[in-house]
Amino acid sequence: MHSRKLAATLVAGLAFAAIAAVAVAQDVTVDPAIAALSPADMVAKREELMKSNGGTLRSAGNLSGAEAVAAADTLIYNFSNLSVLFGESTKDIPSDALPAVWDNAEGFNAIMLKALEASTAMKTAAEAGDADAYAAANKALGATCGECHQGFRS
Numbered sequence: 332m333h334s335r336k337l338a339a340t341l342v343a344g345l346a347f348a349a350i351a352a353v354a355v356a357q358d359v360t361v362d363p364a365i366a367a368l369s370p371a372d373m374v375a376k377r378e379e380l381m382k383s384n385g386g387t388l389r390s391a392g393n394l395s396g397a398e399a400v401a402a403a404d405t406l407i408y409n410f411s412n413l414s415v416l417f418g419e420s421t422k423d424i425p426s427d428a429l430p431a432v433w434d435n436a437e438g439f440n441a442i443m444l445k446a447l448e449a450s451t452a453m454k455t456a457a458e459a460g461d462a463d464a465y466a467a468a469n470k471a472l473g474a475t476c477g478e479c480h481q482g483f484r485s
């Protein structure tokens with residue numbers, strides 16, 4: 332695992348057209364094993380990480396302390412790697428991802444980044460023992476799931 336700026340991640344991992352618009356200076360840790368997967372394995376992996384998002388989000392609301400930090404870490408890992416798993420090379424492999432993922436990569440990546448930021452806010456709040464901030468971040472994260480699925484998932 333190593334850290335890079337998101338802009339660099341998008342250039343290397345996605346080669347999307349709308350890179351400049353999402354070139355936000357936020358540190359994103361991309362798992363090199365994820366970036367090395369074949370396109371078909373990337374599709375399987377992103378569906379696995381999305382399922383993990385579902386299970387983690389469902390339980391995260393009731394957690395606190397170290398368990399809440401661990402749940403946030405899982406979400407941070409997932410959302411740090413998911414953009415790479417929707418790379419151009421996966422475009423023609425059948426899945427529930429709509430063509431809008433690539434046609435409107437800017438919009439798609441903006442919501443992905445919002446989800447990563449909400450996950451990071453969950454971790455910060457969990458570490459600080461701030462239950463209100465944790466609940467707010469959890470809610471903000473939940474909103475990004477529906478926002479993205481509405482326009483980008485069939």
Ligand code: HEC
Pocket residue numbers: 374377378379381382384385386388426427428429432439440442443446472473475476477479480483484
């Ligand atoms: C930026 C867009 C985006 C965000 C944010 C997002 N998703 Fe998804 N999600 C997708 C897309 C696109 C698919 C379809 C992927 C595929 O079929 O390869 C998907 C698929 C899924 C699936 C089905 C996986 C399967 O078994 O095929 C689940 C469950 C899921 N998402 C849960 C979540 C949850 C929970 C969150 C929020 C915590 C979330 N997603 C956030 C875009 C997003």
